[in-house]
Amino acid sequence: MSNPIRMCVVCRERFAQKQLIRLQYKDLKLSYFDGQGRSFYVCKHCQSSPKLVNCIAKVCKIDKRYKEILHESLKEIFI
DSSP states (O other), X not given: OOOOEEEBTTTOOEEEGGGEEEEEEETTEEEEOOSSSOOEEEESGGXXXXXXXXXXXXXXXXXXXXXXXXXXXXXXXXX
């Protein structure tokens, strides 16, 4: 069996799937992937990146007004 390779949405580097955190944006809230819907991956190095919120907003097609909500959701996940 081969190890699946996935890409971080922030730094765009490729990693083994087990090294990344899989998240999803659903109902104006960011959470761990629950098995349904679209998701994206973030590497452990980019969790504290200042570009993280902007990259996730772009990937999820979130309006700029909701970036503060997104930032609060990230704090809950990573703390």
